[in-house]
Amino acid sequence: MRKAILSAVLVALATGTVARAETLRIEGSSTVGPIADAFAEYFKSVNPGLEITVNKNGSGNGATALIEGRCDIAAMSRFMSPDEFAKAVANKVYPVAWTIAMDGICVVVHPSNPVKALTSAQVRDIYMGKITNWSQVGGSNTPIVVISRDTSSGTYETFETLVMKKQPMAQGVEYVNANPQAQARVKTTAGAIGYVGLGFLEGVKVVPIDGVRPTKQTVANGTYPLSRPLFLFTNGFPKLGSIPFKFVTFYLSEKGQELVEAKDFVPVTNY
Amino acid sequence: MMNDGNVTLTLTPAADSPRPLVLTPGQDLRGYLAALLGRAFLFFLTFSSVLAVMLILVFVVIRSLGFLSSSSLMEFLASQSWRPTADPPVFGALAIIVGSLYVSLAALVFAVPLGILAAVFLSDMVSWKVRNVVKPIVEILAAIPSVAYGFFAVLVLAPWLQREFGFSTGTNALNASLILAVMALPTIISVAEDSISALGRELREASYSCGATRMETLLRVVIPAAHSGIIAAVVLGMMRAIGETMVVWMASGNAPQIPHPWWDLAQSVRTLTATIAGEMGEAPETSLHRGALFAMGVLLLLMTLGMNIVSEYFLARAKKAGGKA
Numbered sequence: 001m002r003k004a005i006l007s008a009v010l011v012a013l014a015t016g017t018v019a020r021a022e023t024l025r026i027e028g029s030s031t032v033g034p035i036a037d038a039f040a041e042y043f044k045s046v047n048p049g050l051e052i053t054v055n056k057n058g059s060g061n062g063a064t065a066l067i068e069g070r071c072d073i074a075a076m077s078r079f080m081s082p083d084e085f086a087k088a089v090a091n092k093v094y095p096v097a098w099t100i101a102m103d104g105i106c107v108v109v110h111p112s113n114p115v116k117a118l119t120s121a122q123v124r125d126i127y128m129g130k131i132t133n134w135s136q137v138g139g140s141n142t143p144i145v146v147i148s149r150d151t152s153s154g155t156y157e158t159f160e161t162l163v164m165k166k167q168p169m170a171q172g173v174e175y176v177n178a179n180p181q182a183q184a185r186v187k188t189t190a191g192a193i194g195y196v197g198l199g200f201l202e203g204v205k206v207v208p209i210d211g212v213r214p215t216k217q218t219v220a221n222g223t224y225p226l227s228r229p230l231f232l233f234t235n236g237f238p239k240l241g242s243i244p245f246k247f248v249t250f251y252l253s254e255k256g257q258e259l260v261e262a263k264d265f266v267p268v269t270n271y
Numbered sequence: 272m273m274n275d276g277n278v279t280l281t282l283t284p285a286a287d288s289p290r291p292l293v294l295t296p297g298q299d300l301r302g303y304l305a306a307l308l309g310r311a312f313l314f315f316l317t318f319s320s321v322l323a324v325m326l327i328l329v330f331v332v333i334r335s336l337g338f339l340s341s342s343s344l345m346e347f348l349a350s351q352s353w354r355p356t357a358d359p360p361v362f363g364a365l366a367i368i369v370g371s372l373y374v375s376l377a378a379l380v381f382a383v384p385l386g387i388l389a390a391v392f393l394s395d396m397v398s399w400k401v402r403n404v405v406k407p408i409v410e411i412l413a414a415i416p417s418v419a420y421g422f423f424a425v426l427v428l429a430p431w432l433q434r435e436f437g438f439s440t441g442t443n444a445l446n447a448s449l450i451l452a453v454m455a456l457p458t459i460i461s462v463a464e465d466s467i468s469a470l471g472r473e474l475r476e477a478s479y480s481c482g483a484t485r486m487e488t489l490l491r492v493v494i495p496a497a498h499s500g501i502i503a504a505v506v507l508g509m510m511r512a513i514g515e516t517m518v519v520w521m522a523s524g525n526a527p528q529i530p531h532p533w534w535d536l537a538q539s540v541r542t543l544t545a546t547i548a549g550e551m552g553e554a555p556e557t558s559l560h561r562g563a564l565f566a567m568g569v570l571l572l573l574m575t576l577g578m579n580i581v582s583e584y585f586l587a588r589a590k591k592a593g594g595k596a
Binding site: 044060061142143145150151152160163166168171172173174175176177181184187188189190191192 | 300311351352354355356357358366397406425426428430433439440521522524525526527528538539541549551554
C-alpha cells in the first residue's frame with residue numbers, strides 16, 4: 001500500500017508539469033532574451049493561464065539547463081558545441097535547433113570619432129593590443145579604450161570566433177557584463193571601441209567592417225562579416241500543436257517577424 | 272518574586288497545579304532527558320552555522336584540488352597571463368590577486384582618514400543628540416544594494432572622471448576604490464566610534480585637567496588609547512572591500528593587468544571576486560577553468576579568514592581596554 005502511494009507520488013512529480021498550469025521554461029542567452037521575452041509576452045496574452053519564465057544567464061547556461069532537463073527551451077546566440085551535444089546525447093537529450101532570427105555584432109565607437117571604416121583585421125589588432133592609438137587607423141591622436149563583453153557571454157564567443165580567430169585579447173582590454181553597459185561605456189568615452197548587438201546602437205557610431213555596414217539586409221543575407229544566427233534549442237522535435245512547438249515556430253508567423261524586428265534583430269525570412 | 276507580597280512558598284502544590292513537587296524516578300529521568308534533548312537541539316542549531324563555514328571551506332578546497340594538483344601552483348601565483356579559454360589555457364592569477372589587494376588598499380587610503388575623523392567627530396565633538404541622528408544615517412550607507420553603487424559608478428562617476436581628469440577610461444581602479452571607500456565607511460565609522468566612545472570620560476577629563484587642549488586630547492590620548500578598536504575597524508573595512516563583487520565587476524573595468532606605473536589609479540584592474548562572478552557561469556563543470564576559479568575562492572577565503580582573526584584579536588583588546596578605562 002505504502003509503496004503504491006509512493007510510486008503514485010513519484011509519477012505525479014515526474015509528470016508534474018502536465019498536472020499543474022502549463023509552464024514553459026526558457027533559459028539562455030541575454031542576446032536572444034529580448035526576443036524570447038517578446039514572444040513570451042505575446043503567448044501569455046493569447047493563452048491566459050500559461051506561465052513562461054525566461055532566464056537570461058548566457059548561452060552556456062541555457063545549454064547546460066537543457067541538457068540537465070531544467071528548461072524546455074534553450075536560447076543560444078551560438079550553435080551548440082560538440083562537447084555540449086555529446087553531453088546532451090549522453091543524458092538522453094536530443095537538441096534540435098531552430099534558427100529564429102539573425103543578429104549582427106556591430107563595432108561601435110564614440111560619436112565624435114572621425115574613423116570612417118575598419119577592416120576585421122584592424123579590429124582584431126586593436127583587441128590584441130597591436131594598435132593602441134586611433135591615429136594608426138586614420139583617426140585623431142587618441143589612445144584607444146578597448147571594451148569587450150565578459151568571456152561568459154555568447155556575444156563574446158561570437159566575436160572571438162568571427163573577429164579574433166582565437167587570438168588572445170590584450171591584457172588592458174576592459175570587460176563589461178551586458179550589452180547596455182557596453183553601449184553606455186562607448187557612449188560616454190571619447191576613445192572607446194566596443195561591440196554590441198543591432199539593438200544597442202543609440203548614441204554610438206557604427207563603423208562599417210570590411211566595407212560593409214551592418215544593416216538588416218547585410219545581416220540577413222550574411223554579407224556583413226560579423227553576422228550570426230540566433231537559436232532556440234528544444235529536446236527532440238516538440239509534439240505538433242504543443243506550446244513549445246508553437247513557440248519555436250512562432251518566428252515564421254507575421255506577428256513573430258514583427259516582434260523580432262521590434263527588438264532590432266533581423267527576421268531570417270527576410271531574404 | 273521576592274518582592275511580590277502575594278506569593279507564598281508551600282511544599283504542597285496548588286490544587287489546580289498538574290505538577291507534583293516530588294518526582295518519581297521515571298519523571299525525573301524524563302525531565303532530565305528532555306532537558307538534555309533541548310540542550311542538544313540548541314547546540315545543533317548554534318553549531319550548524321559553524322558547520323556551514325566549515326563545509327564551505329571544505330567544499331571550496333575540494334573543488335580546487337583538481338586544479339591545484341594538475342596545474343602549476345607557481346604559474347597560478349606568479350604569472351600575469353589569465354587566458355582560461357585559450358588553447359592551451361593559461362591560468363596566471365597574479366595580476367588579479369594584485370588587483371584585488373590594489374583596489375581594497377586604495378579604498379582604505381580614502382576611507383580610513385575620513386572614517387576615523389568622522390568617528391572622532393561623532394564621539395567627541397557633537398552632542399549626543401546629533402550623534403544619535405547622524406550615526407544611523409551613516410549606517411544606512413551600508414544598506415544600499417551594491418548593484419546601485421555599481422550603476423552609479425558606470426553611469427555617473429565614470430563619465431565624470433573622464434571629463435574632469437581627462438582619463439581615457441572612467442571605469443578604472445580609482446572609480447572602484449572610491450566606491451569601495453564609500454561602502455567601507457559605515458563599517459569603519461561605526462566600529463571606530465564605538466571603541467572611541469567606549470573609552471569613557473575619565474581619560475578625557477584627566478587629559479583636560481593636565482592642561483591639554485581638545486586637539487591634543489583627541490590626537491595624543493583618545494585615538495592612541497582606542498587604537499585597538501580603530502585597527503579592528505580598518506580591518507573590517509578592508510574585508511568589506513575585498514569581498515565586494517558587484518561594484519568592482521561594474522566599476523573596475525576588469526582588465527587583468529597590474530597598473531604600470533604602480534601608482535596609476537587611472538588604469539583598469541580586475542579583482543578575484545569579479546573574475547569568479549563573471550566566469551563561473553561559462554566554466555564547464557569539471558574543467559581546469561572551474562578549478563582555477565575555486566582556487567581563487569580559496570585564496571579569498573584565506574585572506575578574509577586571516578583578516579577576521581586579526582580584527583577579532585584587536586576587537587577583544589579594545590574591549591579589554593574599554594573596560595579598564
